[in-house]
Amino acid sequence: xxxxxxxxxxxxxxxxxxxxxxxxxxxxxxxxxxxxxxxxxxxxxxxxxxxxxxxxxxxxxxxxxxxxxxxxxxxxxxxxxxxxxxxxxxxxxxxxxxxxxxxxxxxxxxxxxxxxxxxxxxxxxxxxxxxxxxxxxxxxxxxxxxxxxxxxxxxxxxxxxxxxxxxxxxxxxxxxxxxxxxxxxxxxxxxxxxxxxxxxxxxxxxxxxxxxxxxxxxxxx
Amino acid sequence: xxxxxxxxxxxxxxxxxxxxxxxxxxxxxxxxxxxxxxxxxxxxxxxxxxxxxxxxxxxxxxxxxxxxxxxxxxxxxxxxxxxxxxxxxxxxxxxxxxxxxxxxxxxxxxxxxxxxxxxxxxxxxxxxxxxxxxxxxxxxxxxxxxxxxxxxxxxxxxxxxxxxxxxxxxxxxxxxxxxxxxxxxxxxxxxxxxxxxxxxxxxxxxxxxxxxxxxxxxxxxxxxxx
Numbered sequence: 001x002x003x004x005x006x007x008x009x010x011x012x013x014x015x016x017x018x019x020x021x022x023x024x025x026x027x028x029x030x031x032x033x034x035x036x037x038x039x040x041x042x043x044x045x046x047x048x049x050x051x052x053x054x055x056x057x058x059x060x061x062x063x064x065x066x067x068x069x070x071x072x073x074x075x076x077x078x079x080x081x082x083x084x085x086x087x088x089x090x091x092x093x094x095x096x097x098x099x100x101x102x103x104x105x106x107x108x109x110x111x112x113x114x115x116x117x118x119x120x121x122x123x124x125x126x127x128x129x130x131x132x133x134x135x136x137x138x139x140x141x142x143x144x145x146x147x148x149x150x151x152x153x154x155x156x157x158x159x160x161x162x163x164x165x166x167x168x169x170x171x172x173x174x175x176x177x178x179x180x181x182x183x184x185x186x187x188x189x190x191x192x193x194x195x196x197x198x199x200x201x202x203x204x205x206x207x208x209x210x211x212x213x214x215x216x217x218x219x220x221x
Numbered sequence: 222x223x224x225x226x227x228x229x230x231x232x233x234x235x236x237x238x239x240x241x242x243x244x245x246x247x248x249x250x251x252x253x254x255x256x257x258x259x260x261x262x263x264x265x266x267x268x269x270x271x272x273x274x275x276x277x278x279x280x281x282x283x284x285x286x287x288x289x290x291x292x293x294x295x296x297x298x299x300x301x302x303x304x305x306x307x308x309x310x311x312x313x314x315x316x317x318x319x320x321x322x323x324x325x326x327x328x329x330x331x332x333x334x335x336x337x338x339x340x341x342x343x344x345x346x347x348x349x350x351x352x353x354x355x356x357x358x359x360x361x362x363x364x365x366x367x368x369x370x371x372x373x374x375x376x377x378x379x380x381x382x383x384x385x386x387x388x389x390x391x392x393x394x395x396x397x398x399x400x401x402x403x404x405x406x407x408x409x410x411x412x413x414x415x416x417x418x419x420x421x422x423x424x425x426x427x428x429x430x431x432x433x434x435x436x437x438x439x440x441x442x443x444x445x446x447x
Contacts, residue, residue, distance in 0.1 A: 052321065052354060066313045068320060078309040091297040095285045102287060103271070136271070 007032035008060040010046050012039055014202050014210050016109065016161030017069035018057040023157050024073045026196035028080040070101050073157055086154045100140060100147065101158035107133050108162050116172040116211050117220055127173040134181040141183055145190065152194060160197055163188040167204035168211045226251040229265050229277040231258065232422045233430060234446035235379035236288040240276040242375050243295040245416035246302040258447045289319055292375055305372045318358055318365065319376035326351040326377075330384060334391035335439050348395055355380070356404040363410060370414055381408040382421055390431045 009025070009032055011018035025032055037046055037056050049058045049065040059066045059075065066075050077086040088094050111133060114126035137159065141147055147155035166177045166188070178185035191197045202210075228244060228251050230237030244251050256265055256275050268277045268284035278285045278294065285294045296304040306312050329348035336344055355377070358365060365373035374381075384396045385408070398405045411417060431438070434445045 061310075064310055066310070066317075068317055071313050071316045071320070074316070075309055075313040078312070091294050092280075092283055092285070094297065095290050095294040098290045098293065099285075099287060102290065 005062050008035060009033070010035050010037050010043075010049060010058040010060070011056050012037050014207055015056060016165065019161035019200050019202075020069045020157050021057045021059055021072045021076070022200045023160065023196045024076040024086060026200060027084040027086065027152070027157075027194075028076060029083060030076070030080055070105060070158060073154065077154070085151075086148070086157060088148070088153065097148070097154045100137075100155045104137070104155070104158045104162075108159070112162065112165055112169055115169050116215060117218065119220075123173060127175060130169060130173070131175065131180045134177060134184055138181040138183045141187055143183075146187070152191070156191060160188070160191045161201060163191070164201040164204050164207050165211075168208045171208060172211070225279075225281060227254055227279040228252070229254045229256050229262075229268065229279070230275045231256055231447040232420075233427060234275060235383050236274075237276040237446075238378045238382075238420055239288040239375045240278055240291040240295070241420040242370075242378065242416050243292045243304055244278075245419055246304060246370075247295055247299040248301060249295070249299055256447065258445075289323070289372075289376060292372060296372075303371075304366075304375070306366075315366075315372040318355075318373045321351075322355065322373070322376045322380070326355055327379060330380075330387070330395065331444070332442065333395060334387050334393065335442050345393070345395065349400075352380075352396060352401055352404065356401055359403050359407055364407065370411060370417070374411055378411070378417070380404070381411040381417075382424075383427070384408075386424065386427050386431060389428060390435055 009021055050067045057069055059072045066072050111126055111130045146152050170176055226249055228240055269286045276288055276291055278291045285291050305315055329344055329351050332344040333348045364370045388395050
């Protein structure tokens with residue numbers, strides 16, 4: 001990579017992990033070059049920027065790559081610290097934010113994938129798990145406007161891209177997010193009022209088309 | 222009023238070790254509350270209701286959990302020793318490598334110890350690759366953190382002390398001086414640091430512990446750290 005000045009993001013349109021980075025950059029008003037990657041034929045640049053995992057998203061800042069979505073978001077927050085602070089300032093609140101972002105990382109995508117990959121009893125088990133996850137997150141949100149309190153923060157950025165997957169989860173596993181976790185559903189609508197989120201998140205119907213494509217690809221009925 | 226800092230953990234756990242070393246580096250006065258993981262205390266279940274795991278740091282009645290999150294908290298909440306770098310890019314790199322240790326190095330090494338046949342061969346291959354990549358990050362430095370230990374060194378504590386013990390009990394030789402001279406030299410240097418030495422159990426005790434639990438771990442693949 002040339003040590004060019006500027007910001008580039010290697011990403012894949014529907015990736016909720018890439019969307020975290022895009023939302024953070026948009027909140028901060030950072031100008032950057034977006035590069036769509038073909039994940040079946042990864043570019044030289046991606047392989048060079050992330051030789052260890054070969055995954056997106058990768059943020060390249062003045063020629064230096066940063067990998068792993070939550071690490072990217074913290075980096076963006078620390079470098080462009082003059083505007084739209086995402087992490088709280090007190091150490092305890094910061095630890096809480098990292099805990100819930102880590103919880104979302106470990107649970108949501110994996111459980112969500114099982115909702116569309118599996119059938120029968122296994123799918124029912126995944127559905128119960130997803131409902132538990134959503135209700136736990138709802139308890140954490142409480143009556144706050146955002147997970148970050150009055151301001152949109154780190155945990156909101158970590159979770160909001162998955163809201164465009166709710167329709168797919170609901171359709172595949174036959175349940176309603178609004179039914180099991182109404183505050184989460186309201187929070188999702190509130191986040192969509194933010195330009196950074198509205199301009200970044202994929203249309204839920206398009207996400208569902210993508211899930212159907214994956215189902216065919218993996219031979220799921 | 223004096224700060225009350227308690228660490229719920231076990232000496233046998235490399236995750237608890239990370240939190241303990243962080244507190245010692247910052248010279249924090251803390252009370253170590255040893256958990257019996259077969260009979261988890263009410264305190265543990267109260268302070269970590271979601272994961273029910275150690276380590277748990279309790280600071281002025283508020284709990285912080287997940288070992289790397291605890292280390293970052295200790296770095297930020299207490300003055301003194303800098304566990305993480307001050308530069309944002311270097312900090313991102315430290316976080317990346319700590320995560321790599323947790324997601325790639327440790328699981329591959331662990332499974333290499335407690336499987337056999339073709340499956341074991343596969344895990345050994347993965348573990349060797351992960352160790353090679355990790356070793357390359359030392360790049361001529363004494364520690365991952367530079368001249369003194371930092372976030373990545375603490376994350377890699379399991380590599381420095383526990384890996385040798387586990388492979389001895391399992392009867393394999395994965396992390397050895399011939400294949401990983403730089404990493405083995407780092408391991409010795411890491412274990413010689415005062416804050417680390419004070420946190421480590423006697424090696425013989427830990428070998429005996431894992432040897433006694435060998436069959437159980439082989440069957441379940443689940444760690445037994447106490």
